[in-house]
Amino acid sequence: MPRIFSGIQPSGELHIGNYLGAVKNWVALQHEHESFFCIVNYHAITIPFAPEDLRRRTREMAVGLLASGLDSTKAAVFVQSDVPEHTELGWIFNTITPLGELERQVQFKEKSAKQEQVMAGILNYPVLQAADILLYLADTVPVGEDQVQHLELSRVIARNWNARFSPDAPYFPEPQPRLTPTRRIAGLDGQAKMSKSIGNTIGLLETPEQVWDKLRPAVTDPARQRKTDAGDPDKCPVIYQLHKAFSPPDTVAEVETKCRGAGWGCMDCKKALHANMMDELTPIRTRAEELMAKPAHVDELLADGARRARVVARGTIDTVRARMGLDAAQ
Ligand code: ATP
Ligand code: MG
Numbered sequence: 001m002p003r004i005f006s007g008i009q010p011s012g013e014l015h016i017g018n019y020l021g022a023v024k025n026w027v028a029l030q031h032e033h034e035s036f037f038c039i040v041n042y043h044a045i046t047i048p049f050a051p052e053d054l055r056r057r058t059r060e061m062a063v064g065l066l067a068s069g070l071d072s073t074k075a076a077v078f079v080q081s082d083v084p085e086h087t088e089l090g091w092i093f094n095t096i097t098p099l100g101e102l103e104r105q106v107q108f109k110e111k112s113a114k115q116e117q118v119m120a121g122i123l124n125y126p127v128l129q130a131a132d133i134l135l136y137l138a139d140t141v142p143v144g145e146d147q148v149q150h151l152e153l154s155r156v157i158a159r160n161w162n163a164r165f166s167p168d169a170p171y172f173p174e175p176q177p178r179l180t181p182t183r184r185i186a187g188l189d190g191q192a193k194m195s196k197s198i199g200n201t202i203g204l205l206e207t208p209e210q211v212w213d214k215l216r217p218a219v220t221d222p223a224r225q226r227k228t229d230a231g232d233p234d235k236c237p238v239i240y241q242l243h244k245a246f247s248p249p250d251t252v253a254e255v256e257t258k259c260r261g262a263g264w265g266c267m268d269c270k271k272a273l274h275a276n277m278m279d280e281l282t283p284i285r286t287r288a289e290e291l292m293a294k295p296a297h298v299d300e301l302l303a304d305g306a307r308r309a310r311v312v313a314r315g316t317i318d319t320v321r322a323r324m325g326l327d328a329a330q
Contacts, residue, residue: 004033005138005175007040007080007129010057011047012196013203014064016277017185020245021144025180027069029142035075036136036309037065039302042080042087042128046121047111047197062298064204067288078305080132085313089131090124092320096160097127101153107146111197130154135313139173145183146193151175165323182245190219190237205288208278215239215274220266227265239266239273247276 006026008018026037039061044054058079070077080086102108102123112118129150133141134157141151158172165171184193187200194201202214218238224231233240233256243255251272258264264272291298321327 002033002140003136003138004029004035004140004142004178005038005133005136006036006142007038007043007132008061008065009040009044009196010054010061011044011049012057012199013201014061014068014205015194015196015201015203016242016245016281017144017187017194017201018196019068019204020182020185021180022142023065023068023070025142025178026065026075029140029178030071030075033140036138036312037070037075037077038080038083038132038309039065039078040080040129040132043125046119046125047115059295059298062302063288063291066291066298066301067284068204069284072301072305076305076308077301078309079302082302082306083135083309083313085135085310085317086128086132088317089135089320090128092324093127093131093134093157093161094124096164097130097153097157101156102126105153106149126150126153127157130157133175134158134172135316136309137173137312137316139175140178141175142178142180144185144193145179148177148179151177165320171319171323182241185245186237186241188214188218188238204281205285207285208274208282211277211281212274215270216267218270220269221259224259224266228262230262231259231266233259239270242277243269243273246280247273251276 006022008014008022014023026035029035039058041054041058044057062077062079065077066072105126108123108125112122115122130153133154141147143151155174158170158174162170162172187194187198188202189200192198192200202211220239221231221233221235223229223235236259240255240259243252247255255264255269255272259269
């Protein structure tokens with residue numbers, strides 16, 4: 001049976017891009033596969049952060065994931081630093097990862113460009129990510145499009161390790177991405193992808209009023225200056241894409257006709273989108289409020305997830321150590 005791993009950084013608020021590109025898929029897949037979903041706090045410390053914010057965001061991320069429908073009786077939902085085998089395998093993988101592969105990663109280039117002094121952690125990020133996945137021998141990784149290049153590197157790392165230490169029968173699988181139709185949600189600026197660390201997001205748990213305040217000024221087809229101008233939905237980088245993600249097919253068809261025929265103004269279109277978004281997001285927000293009121297319960301679920309994850313992680317590390325001759329004292 002395929003085994004699933006995926007992670008999310010507590011680097012900011014869970015947003016609708018994370019939800020549509022990854023988390024919604026996790027919720028669906030947890031019923032069919034043995035699944036591990038991890039809040040990757042060791043990854044989140046590769047950009048500037050304050051310890052108290054990190055602690056709060058980690059719990060908020062857990063609440064957001066559980067409220068989205070992750071079921072801790074089905075999937076192991078846990079925090080990365082509660083399973084120290086992640087960093088142990090990460091170090092081991094550093095020793096078989098070519099530096100050139102790391103330097104050409106697009107996310108390294110983008111994120112390091114924003115830092116005054118570039119720390120090694122941001123370069124080695126995909127090595128730890130490979131360890132996160134391969135620790136569970138996961139072969140399927142539901143992610144957004146931006147992670148496809150990192151997964152390609154995970155496969156290189158798996159291959160390198162197998163070639164060296166398990167040449168007859170590969171020990172590590174070569175993990176493949178599992179994408180959704182909404183694999184790259186644009187940020188509200190209509191430029192970059194929606195990202196926690198950029199601040200161009202709509203939070204999954206924001207109130208209807210907060211969401212409307214963000215949709216109202218969002219960019220649309222720039223050629224459409226007045227309501228009477230015909231529009232082109234394909235040039236509307238945010239709103240039309242979100243309609244396709246949240247609205248039923250007949251509404252999407254209506255948007256298409258009424259935009260091109262100037263039957264609707266952009267505000268009409270945004271109002272219809274808002275209503276459909278709220279239909280899907282309101283139950284999630286309600287569940288999150290309930291969970292937020294029970295922090296001890298959330299902590300228990302995370303501790304239980306970490307215990308279950310560690311059983312598998314320990315088994316992998318034991319095998320890796322034995323194959324590499326790192327078990328001399330045992
Ligand atoms: P950061 O800006 O700190 O990197 P992020 O918003 O990119 O945060 P991650 O924690 O890096 O979020 O990624 C979590 C998951 O969400 C990954 O599977 C990633 O591919 C997916 N994801 C992130 N942004 C988007 C997006 N705009 N559209 C679709 N999927 C996305
Ligand atoms: Mg990211």
